[in-house]
Amino acid sequence: MTLTDDRPTTLLDAAAWSGRIKSGTWTAGGGGTGDVIEPATGRTLGMVGLASEDDVRRAARTAAEAQRAWAATPPAERAAVLRRAGELWERHAAEVAWWIVREAGSIPDKAGLEIHIAAQECFQAAALPTLPQGEVLATDEARWSFARRRPVGVVSVIAPFNFPLILSIRSVAPALAVGNAVLLKPDPRTAVSGGVALVRVFEEAGLPEGVLHLLPGGADVGAAVVTAPEVAVVSFTGSTAAGRTVGALASQALKRVHLELGGNNALVVLPGADVALAASAGAFGSYLHQGQICMTTGRHLVHESLVDDYVAALAEKAGHLPVGDPAAGNVALGPIIDRRQLDRVADIVARSVAGGATLVAGGTSDGLMYAPTVLSGVTLDSPAYREEIFGPVAPVLPFRDLDEAAELVNGSEYGLSVGILGDVGLAMQLADRLHSGKIHINEQTVSDEANAPFGGVGASGNGSRFGGATANLDAFTEVQWLTVRPGIAPYPF
Structure with missing residues (x-):
């Protein structure tokens, strides 16, 4: 795609987010602020807010409350939010590309690829709310037996700097679509294209307040979004060393963790x-x-x-x-x-x-x-x-x-x-x-599509998959067994 020197500001007007985190509303973060640096020139592009551990704890509580109403929202309405988000990525492509090129040091074509996939992730996720949410099970008892999918509650998404938009949206979009709330911790070096942009798109798409939180920060904030009691699932993309730390923290609380790590x-x-x-x-x-x-x-x-x-x-x-x-x-x-x-x-x-x-x-x-x-x-x-x-x-x-x-x-x-x-x-x-x-x-190693399962084995991850309906439902829902009898069952006690 072609990049101009003009800096559009219809979506990412800094007046809305400069120096702030998003936790319910745009507010000052307890971690202070951080400069957004253009690696190609060393120029300061703006300022993002940084979260503290206390911010994370408050956000997790707020997210848990907001999630209940969001999960109860009719599936068609949740799907509509995701479709609007996909359309917004396309509508504001030039503006988002400006940030991806300068903040992440990406060539314009790579920035265009990120925006295209972000839109596709949202369109794919828009199908999730209206898919079958379970199955009818055979049973020897005089009852109906069902396995049904339920949102896990609160999902933490930790994303890296290299493909900041794709590696955030591929977890954020499906997690939201199936009725979860999300705590998003982008890398502070790319917190605009990997964080602010997502929050602004979903704000414009009509996502209710409190369902998506933006919490940039360092390792302490990363640990907090993993260990917050309200968080049920952690989706982490990053280095193998950091992934091992995240996995260890999550396992102490018996939390499900999806690790997409390094590769050679x-x-x-x-x-x-x-x-x-x-x-x-x-x-x-x-x-x-x-x-x-x-x-x-x-x-x-x-x-x-x-x-x-x-x-x-x-x-x-x-x-x-x-x-x-x-x-x-x-x-x-x-x-x-x-x-x-x-x-x-x-x-x-x-x-x-x-x-x-x-x-x-x-x-x-x-x-x-x-x-x-x-x-x-x-x-x-x-x-x-x-x-x-x-x-x-x-x-x-x-x-x-x-x-x-x-x-x-x-x-x-x-x-x-x-x-x-x-x-x-x-x-x-x-x-x-x-x-x-x-x-x-007959292709090289770099390839990704929103509807294809993505993940690694060994030191590249714990075998979890993102992408496509089945993988995303498995990643961001729990399966609940539900039985129904026509009347109260008789028992020998």
């Missing part, structure tokens, strides 16, 4: 594959949004007959991809989100080269811009091969046959996404041997 995803290039097309797919998988995606292609496993040609083609791609401010020009890669993350990427590359890997392309930075990088000669012990980098780095490793390819793919602790390029018959044989939440044949 493999792209397998089979013998006979078209090298030019494979390198194009590999470049997209590793360099989209500077590699800051859980589904990023982190390991390029290439058949030994093609590896030299593939490395050369991938390096050529890397060398011609422009890097810069995505709001100022036509670039393929924008900035890394902050200095800490850039230093981590650079350190992983440096340690890998020191350990014997060859730097074929990239490996340099300018400000927060890190050049798309290709590493050959990596080993299983190379940090760039072993760790999730979250940066635009493509480590390449050869394999001999399908047995070794399967062993290499499954050798990672992560299990989120795999791409397999080449002969479909060979790809199908390999796919059946892989442990991964998603497998894409």
Whole structure:
């Protein structure tokens, strides 16, 4: 999509939300305020409110009260709110894109993708209230027996910085649709596009006050939205390390938790594959949004007959991809989100080269811009091969046959996404041997649709799925057994 320098303010007028959280009403947060920084330039874009633990506790109580009336709202009315929200994302696309590009360092096309999927998430969720809400069970007793779905109550959604809108809305929309209230904690670095925008859209769509709360903050706020007694389900997207902490906190209170975590995803290039097309797919998988995606292609496993040609083609791609401010020009890669993350990427590359890997392309930075990088000669012990980098780095490793390819793919602790390029018959044989939440044949590893189940195994998550009617109903409802007799049953006591 095309981004202009004009800053529309019909939806996200800062006068409504600047320096405030949303908990019933827009109000000052107990955590103070935080500047919204544009990573490409260092410019301050605005100011968001930050929550405190006390704010979370109050919000949870308010949400629990508001949820009862929202759950009792007729299904058609809840569905209408979700449809209006979807239409609002489309209507205000340019305004929301302005924030995603500048706040998250996204190229305009990636921002457009986020807004498109946000709308689709709302349209998909709009179908949930009027779906069958259970089933009639067989019974040997003189009664009717039902299994019916009920909203869980209050859902906490914790979302990261990289795809701030998608990774918030994909839980917020279905959770609301089935009758829950939501506490939303976005990453403070992207609290506008991952938080304020959602609250404003749902306000305009007619969501009752108190059903959706915006609580940006740090780790203390994250812990509070997990442990608040009113919260029944936690939906967390983020790093594996943070996910383990969230899971441990939730388990102490026997709460259900959906963890969508990191990935070190493999792209397998089979013998006979078209090298030019494979390198194009590999470049997209590793360099989209500077590699800051859980589904990023982190390991390029290439058949030994093609590896030299593939490395050369991938390096050529890397060398011609422009890097810069995505709001100022036509670039393929924008900035890394902050200095800490850039230093981590650079350190992983440096340690890998020191350990014997060859730097074929990239490996340099300018400000927060890190050049798309290709590493050959990596080993299983190379940090760039072993760790999730979250940066635009493509480590390449050869394999001999399908047995070794399967062993290499499954050798990672992560299990989120795999791409397999080449002969479909060979790809199908390999796919059946892989442990991964998603497998894409003749596509790279980054893919998402609102109606498709999404989730990982191993260190990539606890097997929960988002997307589609069944997965979302499972995620955000409880199944209740209900029996009905025509009269009071006789008992021997």
